[in-house]
Amino acid sequence: MFKTVEYKDGKVRLIDQTRLPLEEVYVECDNYQDVARAIKIMQVRGAPAIGVTAAMGVALGAKSIVTKDFAEFYKEFVKICDHLSGTRPTAVNLFWAIERMKLVANKNKGKPVESIKDVLEKEAVKIREEDIFINKAMGNYGQELIENGDTILTHCNAGALATAGEYGTALGVIKVAHEKGKKIKVYADETRPFLQGARLTAWELVKEGIPVRLITDNMAGYFMWKGEIDKVIVGADRIAANGDTANKIGTYSLSILAKEHNIPFYIAAPLSTIDIKISDGSKIPIEERNPQEVTHLSGKRIAPEGVEVANPAFDVTPNKNISVIITEKGIIKPPFADGIKNLF
Numbered sequence: 001m002f003k004t005v006e007y008k009d010g011k012v013r014l015i016d017q018t019r020l021p022l023e024e025v026y027v028e029c030d031n032y033q034d035v036a037r038a039i040k041i042m043q044v045r046g047a048p049a050i051g052v053t054a055a056m057g058v059a060l061g062a063k064s065i066v067t068k069d070f071a072e073f074y075k076e077f078v079k080i081c082d083h084l085s086g087t088r089p090t091a092v093n094l095f096w097a098i099e100r101m102k103l104v105a106n107k108n109k110g111k112p113v114e115s116i117k118d119v120l121e122k123e124a125v126k127i128r129e130e131d132i133f134i135n136k137a138m139g140n141y142g143q144e145l146i147e148n149g150d151t152i153l154t155h156c157n158a159g160a161l162a163t164a165g166e167y168g169t170a171l172g173v174i175k176v177a178h179e180k181g182k183k184i185k186v187y188a189d190e191t192r193p194f195l196q197g198a199r200l201t202a203w204e205l206v207k208e209g210i211p212v213r214l215i216t217d218n219m220a221g222y223f224m225w226k227g228e229i230d231k232v233i234v235g236a237d238r239i240a241a242n243g244d245t246a247n248k249i250g251t252y253s254l255s256i257l258a259k260e261h262n263i264p265f266y267i268a269a270p271l272s273t274i275d276i277k278i279s280d281g282s283k284i285p286i287e288e289r290n291p292q293e294v295t296h297l298s299g300k301r302i303a304p305e306g307v308e309v310a311n312p313a314f315d316v317t318p319n320k321n322i323s324v325i326i327t328e329k330g331i332i333k334p335p336f337a338d339g340i341k342n343l344f
Ligand code: MRU
Pocket: 045, 046, 047, 048, 091, 155, 156, 157, 158, 159, 162, 163, 168, 169, 170, 196, 234, 235, 236, 237, 247, 248, 249, 313
């Protein structure tokens, strides 16, 4: 089994997701700047995986601060946190994990700086372990919604690669259902422009022996119209307090197609993806990425020089298009504002 991210011998070790599925290689970061870069260039991606990796980056950065004085330490520590926070704007797990690390540093400020560094290292490792546990719990709740014989459509990659490892969020539900002996089939959207579906979801499912059919994004409506899709399950990068959900670009269109065809539309995400400070989806910052992701395929230009390009990496699915939200604490049904409030 591959390891998405781990903290090993004072280094952050990541499977390089930009090289998958052709090569299974790992990168090692021994400083926080390299961790930040790995997040930015998407060697590691997916909301929970970004959070776990950033926490490890914070721990690594803290180790490099040379002082015995807490005030001085904390000043440098905040700079490191800010650097890591600046990598990607949409997935709230990044900010959630960094805040948690800041809280731990503050809670331990009476201790010698050297032992605060150890506590931070332990906290980052704990965040990773918790995430794996959370995904399994989510999978257990979510699989109850899956029937034997279901065909499930998913978008982007919400698997082990997008989390601390092993199960994943949306793919976690699928994997647990499969483990329970339910016969399921998956349609994986290729997910232009970064191709997380073709490169990563297809790779994970083939590895797990779960039947998967890869389609281009614009085929989803056709297969729904043909009656071949029973359910849609996707992950999330940030869920507002009212249930509006930001996820990979194309998720919103899928939700409308699902609604038109009366297909249940499920979101699987941990509580760390819910941003209760944001009242609705209009307040979620949407990342705009490099135009080259659109104009080029595998480094080769496919669009004319000089063409104007838009490349928003996420869109927002309104809560009215979502059937349920699957979390590690159970399944939230509409009205989501009440369900979310109760869970927090
Ligand atoms: O740009 P990415 O690849 O980081 O986007 C990832 C997604 O949109 C996933 O669907 C989301 O993070 C859920 S992953 C458990």
